[in-house]
Structure formats: C-alpha cells, structure tokens
Amino acid sequence: MAGSAGGDRHRSRPGLVRAHLEAIATAARRLLEPPMTMPIPDYGDARVPGYRGVVLFDYDKCIGCSLCAQICPARAIKMYRVPGDKRLRPGYNVGRCIFCGLCTDICPTDALSESIVHDRVYDDVPSMDMDPVDWAVWSRRVLEEERKPGRPLLRARVDPERGLVYERVDAEGGPVAEEKGEER
Amino acid sequence: MTRLLLPGMEGRVLGERGGLRVVELYIGAQHPASGHMRLIVYLDGDMIVRVDPDIGYVHRTVEKLAETREYVRVISLVERMTIIDACNVTLPYVEAVERLLGVEAPPRARYLRTILCEINRVSSHLYGLGLGGIFLNHSTMYMWAFGDREVFVHLASLLTGSRLTHTYPVFGGVRRDLPQSFRDEFEKAKRYMLRRLREYDKVFFNNPVIRGRLEGVGVLPREKAVALGATGPNLRASGVRYDARMTGYAAYRDLGFEPVVGREGDALERVWVRLREIEASLELVERALRELPDGPFIDERYTRAVPPAVRHWLEKGRLKLPGGYVRLKTRPGEALGRGEMGRGEITYYLVSDGGMKPYRLRVVTPSARNVVLFDALARGHTLMDLPAVYGSIDYFPPEADR
Known part of the structure; x- marks a missing residue:
C-alpha cells in the first residue's frame, strides 16, 4: 500500500509448485468468461454522452468571427471566401482534425458542435477537405446518420465482475431490451 | 568483418x-x-x-513547434508526446503558463485534474505492464493489462469526452465538470481493478517463470539511481522516496499524498512498484471524489467574458471560452512546471517575452532521463535479459524523442 516501506514481495511468495498451479488456474478460470471486446462491425459504438467526434457546422448560426480557425491547434479549420457572402466562413479538413473540440468551446454562437462520430470513411483525400458550404451539407448528413444509425448500437458500461460490458441502446441512448444485447 | x-x-x-x-x-x-x-x-x-x-526516430520538434503557436494551442501539441498519459503530460505546462498569467485554478478544477491524472497513471502503468509482459512472451499479461486499461480509458472518456487525447486542463481550470455517472462507474472500476490486481499477482508477479526472468535482473542500487538521474517508479524501486507529486501540485497536498517506495531495485521490484501504484492511484481518486469541493470548474476571469448566448453550456458542466482566450498574453518572465507522469517526473521550463506565444519551451520528459538505464542495467547480463530490462524500465520512445 502507499507509504509502506516496500520490498515485502518476498513475504507472500508461495511455493514453486503452488505458484505454478495458481498461475495456470487463474488464467484457466478466465477462459470461461466472455470476451471484453465490442463486436464490431455487427454493432456500432454508441459512445459515452458528450463524446468528442467530428465537428459539425451550422452555416446559419455562424457570424464569421474566425475564432475557430485561430484556436484550431492542427489548422484543420481555415477561413474561406464564399461567393455571395460578405464575411469569411470556416472550412474544415477532417484529415487534419485531432478532435480536441476547442473550436466548439470558443464558438460564440453554437454554430459548431461535436458529433459522436469520428470513424467515417472518405472516398479520397480531397473529399476530406471541405469548404464552408460542403461542410454545412456534410454536417447535416452526419447528423441524420447519427439519428438513424445503420446498425444496432452498444454502449460500454463498467461492471465490477467483468470489467467492461456492453448493452443495447437506441440512437438517443435509451436502453433497448433485447436478448442478444443482454447476452453480450 | x-x-x-x-x-x-x-x-x-x-x-x-x-x-x-x-x-x-x-x-x-x-x-x-x-x-x-x-x-x-x-x-x-x-x-x-x-x-x-x-534514439530520435520519432523526434517531432515539439519544443520548436511550441514557439510558433499560441499558448492554448500548445496544450494539444505537448499532449502528443505521450498520448497514453495525456493529462499528466499537459498539466505541468498548463500550471507553468498559469503562473505567468497570474491565474489559479479553482479548488474543484484542481481536484478534477488530480482525478484524471491518476486515471491516466493507472492506464499508463497497465500499458507498461502489458508491454513488459509481452517482452517476456507472457501473452496473458499483455492481453489482460490492455483489456483492463480499456476500463480506465472508458472512465477518462466519460470525464473528458475523449479516449486518449483529452486536452482536459486549460488555463484557469478544466474543460468539463464531473458527469453524474462518473462516481458510480469509478466505484465499480475500482472494485474490479483491485480484484484483478490479485489475479495479476498470481498469473504474473508470483509466477515462477516471470520471477526467474525478473528477479535479480538489472539491479539499480540506490546511489547509482540517484547518480544516473533515473526517475519515476524506476527510482522509487531503488528505495528513493521521491515523487514530484510530493511537491503538492494540483490537489496532491490536500489529499496527503504518500509515494510507493521499493527496496531491491531489480526488474521485479520495478514491476512491484507499478502494481502497488495502481492501488495507490485508485485510492487517491476515491479520496478526491469524496472530498471534491463545490464551485466553478474554471476561473471567473474567463467565464465573465463568455457571450450570454452560450452561457447555458457552463451550467451544463461544459466549458465555453471567451474570444480573447486565443490571444492570451503572459507577463514576460520564466516559469517552471513540474509533475509526475506515469513514467516519472516531467519538467517544463517556459520563457515568455510577453507575447502570445512561448519564447522558449524546454521539456525534459521522464523517458529521456531513463534512457541511460539501458546501458547501466543491461551490462553483464545475457541477451535474453535485455527484454526483461527494457520491459521493467517502461521506456516510451515518443516521449523521450519529443
């Protein structure tokens, strides 16, 4: 325990045969327990509440203050000139984003928000670099996917016996009673 | 040849x-x-x-890059040195800048920082134990430690919203308040981990095969540990009662921190110290949760300037920053930040010329100090002992190379 003089490791040392048997028995007991991993891709990860994923942009709420581009540590957000718009608007490069969420913290109008998604697939590298309009359209699509997930969702929970266990939840995070989910 | x-x-x-x-x-x-x-x-x-x-394969010029970025943007840069120990690596930097800014984190923020630091320490030690296990061909320890580390990564993501790179401490406070479910989840995690530590003892620490590989290997006597400048669990395993947390930063003074100290200084003792530090960290988090003071989680100086339209986030326990936060100017001068990471003591030496960016940021990471141990400990042993020595030092190249 903390603060003890230490070096008491020899006192509790069991005999050679017993130690071998204990090691094998301890490992063997674990064989019977279900795995602790999440069954991806059959299930999606529902994430914890407040998870920081890709940043979503609401064009209508933006006032073009450029604070997000200034605070972005990875320079993932840059200001663009949009035709027909007097102010500069932020564009977003997902490939550079480190999901720190500082842009959403400093946004004075809630135009930026975090989604719970970070593991999306992109066709090519240029499609990861979005101008303000692309970003706003893409954000709406991500939000829709978030509301209607393509696969059943599981949420991790700490269990005192088994470490992490997963339970079925719906898109809002409410529990879903299903035998498959309980089993996991 | x-x-x-x-x-x-x-x-x-x-x-x-x-x-x-x-x-x-x-x-x-x-x-x-x-x-x-x-x-x-x-x-x-x-x-x-x-x-x-x-060394030097993963050198990323963190020190030089820090000179080109505003203070707040440097937080997530220095985090990249050791993403598996993210709060411990950023906190001393944040405290150094706070000293130059003349702000102090409110008590609640200091406790929350301590909680995340200790959770990070547990996951860092589990990471080290897992790698130490696989170096000795003990796949079970590797799988177990990495699986159980997931519990603490989950706890950290509950608190911060991010699994590894939390960017949690910021100047004047922290970025999220404690979520409601955290206490309950931690209580379960603690019970689980204490039970698992007893199993670790049986399957790894008291396993005669592991004892044979680690006992008496790479002995670091007390005097030599001090002379070489070893740090962290490697130093404490040699019987030196030193831990940067004893300086009482964050909430460690209030919590009455006591370090775990070993005696023998061999590879087995270094593993022993890590295992017992996991217990001590769990104890610390529990105490911090029990004594967690009420109040704001960020200094009022910054919340005052937050626009009224987004103030509701602060009541929901999420940080909102004022616009001026990007362009914070510190007073000219120097500040030193010290903190104990999972692998040992990290030191930041920050020089400011009064601008918006650090004039110079010198970082000394624990792994950079522990790299001398490779030569000092492995000499005289067989080649087979080298993985045991490496595993017991818990050396992390990205951290040392910066």
Whole structure:
C-alpha cells in the first residue's frame, strides 16, 4: 500500500509448485468468461454522452468571427471566401482534425458542435477537405446518420465482475431490451 | 568483418576474445520489441558488454513547434508526446503558463485534474505492464493489462469526452465538470481493478517463470539511481522516496499524498512498484471524489467574458471560452512546471517575452532521463535479459524523442 516501506514481495511468495498451479488456474478460470471486446462491425459504438467526434457546422448560426480557425491547434479549420457572402466562413479538413473540440468551446454562437462520430470513411483525400458550404451539407448528413444509425448500437458500461460490458441502446441512448444485447 | 543475420536482427562480428565471438547486434528499428528506436548491443559471447540506445526516430520538434503557436494551442501539441498519459503530460505546462498569467485554478478544477491524472497513471502503468509482459512472451499479461486499461480509458472518456487525447486542463481550470455517472462507474472500476490486481499477482508477479526472468535482473542500487538521474517508479524501486507529486501540485497536498517506495531495485521490484501504484492511484481518486469541493470548474476571469448566448453550456458542466482566450498574453518572465507522469517526473521550463506565444519551451520528459538505464542495467547480463530490462524500465520512445 502507499507509504509502506516496500520490498515485502518476498513475504507472500508461495511455493514453486503452488505458484505454478495458481498461475495456470487463474488464467484457466478466465477462459470461461466472455470476451471484453465490442463486436464490431455487427454493432456500432454508441459512445459515452458528450463524446468528442467530428465537428459539425451550422452555416446559419455562424457570424464569421474566425475564432475557430485561430484556436484550431492542427489548422484543420481555415477561413474561406464564399461567393455571395460578405464575411469569411470556416472550412474544415477532417484529415487534419485531432478532435480536441476547442473550436466548439470558443464558438460564440453554437454554430459548431461535436458529433459522436469520428470513424467515417472518405472516398479520397480531397473529399476530406471541405469548404464552408460542403461542410454545412456534410454536417447535416452526419447528423441524420447519427439519428438513424445503420446498425444496432452498444454502449460500454463498467461492471465490477467483468470489467467492461456492453448493452443495447437506441440512437438517443435509451436502453433497448433485447436478448442478444443482454447476452453480450 | 562478417555480417550476421539473425531473425529480426542484424549484426556483425567485431572479433574474437577468449575463443568467443564479440558481436555488434542491431535490434530495431523495425524489431517488434525495440519500440520506435534501435538498440545497438555489443555482445561478448552471450554477455552484454555495452548497449547503445539509438534514439530520435520519432523526434517531432515539439519544443520548436511550441514557439510558433499560441499558448492554448500548445496544450494539444505537448499532449502528443505521450498520448497514453495525456493529462499528466499537459498539466505541468498548463500550471507553468498559469503562473505567468497570474491565474489559479479553482479548488474543484484542481481536484478534477488530480482525478484524471491518476486515471491516466493507472492506464499508463497497465500499458507498461502489458508491454513488459509481452517482452517476456507472457501473452496473458499483455492481453489482460490492455483489456483492463480499456476500463480506465472508458472512465477518462466519460470525464473528458475523449479516449486518449483529452486536452482536459486549460488555463484557469478544466474543460468539463464531473458527469453524474462518473462516481458510480469509478466505484465499480475500482472494485474490479483491485480484484484483478490479485489475479495479476498470481498469473504474473508470483509466477515462477516471470520471477526467474525478473528477479535479480538489472539491479539499480540506490546511489547509482540517484547518480544516473533515473526517475519515476524506476527510482522509487531503488528505495528513493521521491515523487514530484510530493511537491503538492494540483490537489496532491490536500489529499496527503504518500509515494510507493521499493527496496531491491531489480526488474521485479520495478514491476512491484507499478502494481502497488495502481492501488495507490485508485485510492487517491476515491479520496478526491469524496472530498471534491463545490464551485466553478474554471476561473471567473474567463467565464465573465463568455457571450450570454452560450452561457447555458457552463451550467451544463461544459466549458465555453471567451474570444480573447486565443490571444492570451503572459507577463514576460520564466516559469517552471513540474509533475509526475506515469513514467516519472516531467519538467517544463517556459520563457515568455510577453507575447502570445512561448519564447522558449524546454521539456525534459521522464523517458529521456531513463534512457541511460539501458546501458547501466543491461551490462553483464545475457541477451535474453535485455527484454526483461527494457520491459521493467517502461521506456516510451515518443516521449523521450519529443
């Protein structure tokens, strides 16, 4: 325990045969327990509440203050000139984003928000670099996917016996009673 | 000189001594047990006469990059040195800048920082134990430690919203308040981990095979540990009662922190210290949760300037920053930040010329200090003992190379 003089490791040392048997028995007991991993891709990860994923942009709420581009540590957000718009608007490069969420913290109008998604697939590298309009359209699509997930969702929970266990939840995070989910 | 090809390694014969070949052996940088580095090992027969750690493969010029960024943007930069120990690596930097800014985090923020630091320490130690296990071909320990680390990564993501790179402490406070479910989840995690530690003892620590590989290997006597400047669990395993947390930063003074100290200084003792530190960290988090003071989680100086339209986030326990936060100017001067990471003491030396960016940020990471141990500890042992020595030092190349 903390603060003890230490070096008491020899006192509790069991005999050679017993130690071998204990090691094998301890490992063997674990064989019977279900795995602790999440069954991806059959299930999606529902994430914890407040998870920081890709940043979503609401064009209508933006006032073009450029604070997000200034605070972005990875320079993932840059200001663009949009035709027909007097102010500069932020564009977003997902490939550079480190999901720190500082842009959403400093946004004075809630135009930026975090989604719970970070593991999306992109066709090519240029499609990861979005101008303000692309970003706003893409954000709406991500939000829709978030509301209607393509696969059943599981949420991790700490269990005192088994470490992490997963339970079925719906898109809002409410529990879903299903035998498959309980089993996991 | 004859080239020598061994599985995963390359070497050359340097000559002969007493009928035995003297071999220079290159382990890494692609070898699975070398990490992002190369070890050049000189062998006399099977005995190690010298180890040259060839470091710098993951050098990312963190110190220089820090001079080109505003203070707040440097937080997530320095985090990249050790993403598995993110709060411990950023906190001393944040405290150093706070000293120059003249702000102090409110008590609740200091406690929350401590909570995340200790959770990070547990996951960092589990990471080290897992790698130490696989270095000795103990796959069970590797799988178990990495699986159980997931519990603490989950706890950290509950608190911060991010699994590894939390960017949690910011100047004047922290970025999220404690979520409601956290206490309950931690209570379960603690019970689980304490039970698992007893199983670790049986399957790994008291396992005669592991004892045979670690006991008496790479002994670091107390005087030598001090002379070489070893730090962290490696230093404490040699019987030195020193831990940067004893300086009482964050909430450690209020919590009455006491370090875990070993005696023997061999590889087994270093593992023992880590295992007992996991227990101590769990204890600390529990105490911090019990004594967690009420109040704001960020200094009022910054919340006052937050626009009214987004103030509702602060009541929901999420940080909103004022616009001026990007362009914070510190007073000219120097500040030192010290903190204890999972692997030892990290020091930041920050020089400011009064601008918006650091004039100079010097970082000394624990792994950079512990790299001398490779040579000091492995000499005189057989090549087979080298993975045991490496695993017990818990060396992390990205942290040392910066």
